[in-house]
Amino acid sequence: xxxxxxxxxxxxxxxxxxxxxxxxxxxxxxxxxxxxxxxxxxxxxxxxxxxxxxxxxxxxxxxxxxxxxxxxxxxxxxxxxxxxxxxxxxxxxxxxxxxxxxxxxxxxxxxxxxxxxxxxxxxxxxxxxxxxxxxxxxxxxxxxxxxxxxxxxxxxxxxxxxxxxxxxxxxxxxxxxxxxxxxxxxxxxxxxxxxxxxxxxxxxxxxxxxxxxxxxxxxxxxxxxxxxxxxxxxxxxxxxxxxxxxxxxxxxxxxxxxxxxxxxxxxxxxxxxxxxxxxxxxxxxxxxxxxxxxxxxxxxxxx
Amino acid sequence: xxxxxxxxxxxxxxxxxxxxxxxxxxxxxxxxxxxxxxxxxxxxxxxxxxxxxxxxxxxxxxxxxxxxxxxxxxxxxxxxxxxxxxxxxxxxxxxxxxxxxxxxxxxxxxxxxxxxxxxxxxxxxxxxxxxxxxxxxxxxxxxxxxxxxxxxxxxxxxxxxxxxxxxxxxxxxxxxxxxxxxxxxxxxxxxxxxxxxxxxxxxxxxxxxxxxxxxxxxxxxxxxxxxxxxxxxxxxxxxxxxxxxxxxxxxxxxxxxxxxxxxxxxxxxxxxxxxxxxxxxxxxxxxxxxxxxxxxxxxxxxxxxxxxxxxxxxxxxxxxxxxxxxxxxxxxxxxxxxxxxxxxxxxxxxxxxxxxxxxxxxxx
Numbered sequence: 001x002x003x004x005x006x007x008x009x010x011x012x013x014x015x016x017x018x019x020x021x022x023x024x025x026x027x028x029x030x031x032x033x034x035x036x037x038x039x040x041x042x043x044x045x046x047x048x049x050x051x052x053x054x055x056x057x058x059x060x061x062x063x064x065x066x067x068x069x070x071x072x073x074x075x076x077x078x079x080x081x082x083x084x085x086x087x088x089x090x091x092x093x094x095x096x097x098x099x100x101x102x103x104x105x106x107x108x109x110x111x112x113x114x115x116x117x118x119x120x121x122x123x124x125x126x127x128x129x130x131x132x133x134x135x136x137x138x139x140x141x142x143x144x145x146x147x148x149x150x151x152x153x154x155x156x157x158x159x160x161x162x163x164x165x166x167x168x169x170x171x172x173x174x175x176x177x178x179x180x181x182x183x184x185x186x187x188x189x190x191x192x193x194x195x196x197x198x199x200x201x202x203x204x205x206x207x208x209x210x211x212x213x214x215x216x217x218x219x220x221x222x223x224x225x226x227x228x229x230x231x232x233x234x235x236x237x238x239x240x241x242x243x244x245x246x247x248x249x250x251x252x253x254x255x256x257x258x259x260x261x262x263x264x265x266x267x268x269x270x271x272x273x274x275x276x277x278x279x280x281x282x283x284x285x286x287x288x289x290x291x292x293x294x295x296x297x298x299x300x301x302x303x
Numbered sequence: 304x305x306x307x308x309x310x311x312x313x314x315x316x317x318x319x320x321x322x323x324x325x326x327x328x329x330x331x332x333x334x335x336x337x338x339x340x341x342x343x344x345x346x347x348x349x350x351x352x353x354x355x356x357x358x359x360x361x362x363x364x365x366x367x368x369x370x371x372x373x374x375x376x377x378x379x380x381x382x383x384x385x386x387x388x389x390x391x392x393x394x395x396x397x398x399x400x401x402x403x404x405x406x407x408x409x410x411x412x413x414x415x416x417x418x419x420x421x422x423x424x425x426x427x428x429x430x431x432x433x434x435x436x437x438x439x440x441x442x443x444x445x446x447x448x449x450x451x452x453x454x455x456x457x458x459x460x461x462x463x464x465x466x467x468x469x470x471x472x473x474x475x476x477x478x479x480x481x482x483x484x485x486x487x488x489x490x491x492x493x494x495x496x497x498x499x500x501x502x503x504x505x506x507x508x509x510x511x512x513x514x515x516x517x518x519x520x521x522x523x524x525x526x527x528x529x530x531x532x533x534x535x536x537x538x539x540x541x542x543x544x545x546x547x548x549x550x551x552x553x554x555x556x557x558x559x560x561x562x563x564x565x566x567x568x569x570x571x572x573x574x575x576x577x578x579x580x581x582x583x584x585x586x587x588x589x590x591x592x593x594x595x596x597x598x599x600x601x602x603x604x605x606x607x608x609x610x611x612x613x614x615x616x617x618x619x620x621x622x623x624x625x626x627x628x629x630x631x632x633x634x635x636x637x638x639x640x641x642x643x644x645x646x647x648x649x650x651x652x653x654x655x656x657x658x659x660x661x662x663x664x665x666x667x
Contacts, residue, residue: 091639096635098587099588099638102634103630106626109624110624114622229446265461267457267464268461271458277450278432281446282436285442
């Protein structure tokens with residue numbers, strides 16, 4: 001098959017959709033955190049830690065759903081720690097995020113050696129089997145992770161704009177002092193938002209691990225940061241953020257196809273997603289107005 | 304931040320951080336099924352217990368000191384340079400390449416400064432991209448420097464492989480010329496015999512003092528500090544805020560590149576893929592503990608150098624990654640204790656931690 005045939009094939013589309021899931025989960029988690037006013041660069045560490053957590057439990061119990069539950073819980077727990085440090089302890093959000101990322105990177109390797117005596121990867125887990133016989137596109141679209149991610153995006157978009165909690169969450173992100181003045185418990189709303197965001201990100205980490213049927217050290221590979229860029233490019237809105245992630249994932253998938261089809265050095269193509277991210281950040285900053293701007297209270301505490 | 308925190312409360316915060324990491328060490332070692340007491344004595348013997356161990360701590364601390372000073376410099380202007388990792392990597396490659404290309408027999412006093420200049424230029428160049436994106440487009444430096452870290456990995460692989468800079472079949476460059484090697488400290492201090500500590504440490508300590516002195520003693524340094532505290536007010540004062548932010552990040556990149564003095568020029572004698580990896584991120588922790596004070600930066604670099612060397616000392620029994628967890632614990636605990644102490648002293652108005660978010664409020 002020529003490169004073009006591969007690119008327009010259903011397999012490629014399925015691949016893209018599958019690769020979108022971790023990005024999209026992290027991005028939606030990021031939207032939740034940042035719309036409540038808390039910067040979260042710990043998305044990267046959250047993806048990584050929840051990927052390992054899900055594999056550990058899935059391997060021990062042979063129950064993929066217990067693994068998913070653990071991955072989501074692990075993500076929520078990291079979100080909670082970040083929220084408590086930032087909202088309760090008034091630690092700078094970037095500092096807390098860096099510390100959590102460092103701990104996740106070190107902690108996963110520590111556990112990997114402790115549990116499996118390996119410094120690179122976990123044993124194989126089955127993950128979700130799904131519909132084995134259907135075509136790859138059908139199989140991908142009926143994948144529980146895909147459905148759950150789609151549901152999470154829809155839920156967050158609906159919640160932000162149609163529920164009382166969502167209104168309060170946005171109020172905390174836009175003007176925490178005003179929100180507090182009208183009786184909103186800013187700290188509680190933010191802790192809830194960041195914890196929930198961590199849980200969604202944890203789902204993404206689980207999907208990442210199940211997709212490869214194992215945990216690999218450092219497997220998040222910068223996805224958390226790219227997801228954060230997607231949040232910014234999308235103007236802190238859930239649906240556009242998910243679509244931005246789809247675009248990044250398409251590039252990722254394209255990169256893999258081109259690597260198999262061309263003689264270019266692999267590093268040139270590996271640069272593609274990162275260069276695009278930088279380019280996208282430049283493009284959006286040119287016309288930032290109206291709904292595209294950052295929450296005004298992002299990174300600020302109520303007075 | 305010097306202005307909002309007294310020295311004594313900073314010291315207490317660091318003590319809290321150390322105690323927390325000590326507790327974490329004991330708990331994690333115990334959970335792993337080893338004896339905390341035995342591991343602690345192993346850790347001590349492997350680091351400060353012998354002169355060789357102490358020398359290795361100094362060696363490990365050297366690149367951390369450079370990257371710590373680099374991150375601290377950008378932090379003055381309110382910028383988080385998470386990209387020290389990539390800047391150090393491309394700087395090391397540049398140092399290695401220039402070090403091999405120099406004619407043999409070049410004296411040390413010429414060769415080392417040349418290689419160092421190349422490393423700093425490469426690091427600065429790598430920081431120029433996020434600096435321009437920040438200054439011209441307001442792109443958040445945490446994300447752009449992170450992207451540059453990933454790009455550095457690919458670019459270095461490309462330069463070594465397709466670029467033909469590596470010895471065939473390896474991921475390392477040729478050996479640098481003897482003149483470009485930074486002499487080891489053992490030449491002057493025979494007690495450190497066998498350890499890889501080099502005179503790069505002396506340069507690092509000097510740069511910590513020089514750079515932090517520039518915060519107060521130069522006009523640009525003062526302006527950068529003020530931009531970090533309140534960019535809008537400085538813009539009203541006709542300080543070129545954009546230029547200062549860009550310069551801060553670029554110079555920070557140069558400093559991060561200078562860390563190759565301790566790795567390529569002072570230790571290996573060639574560049575290889577992954578040499579010095581991790582020093583960039585640990586440099587962030589060094590800067591957060593050192594807070595713009597030279598002695599603070601040196602002590603913080605020694606602390607994390609001790610953790611790294613200690614990790615190797617216990618690695619046969621407990622994975623050395625334990626020390627990464629402890630690094631995170633120290634950073635969190637110090638930042639938390641800072642907040643609590645600030646509230647206690649009744650200066651709650653100024654936010655704890657590094658310079659306030661004046662310069663970064665617009666994006667993120």
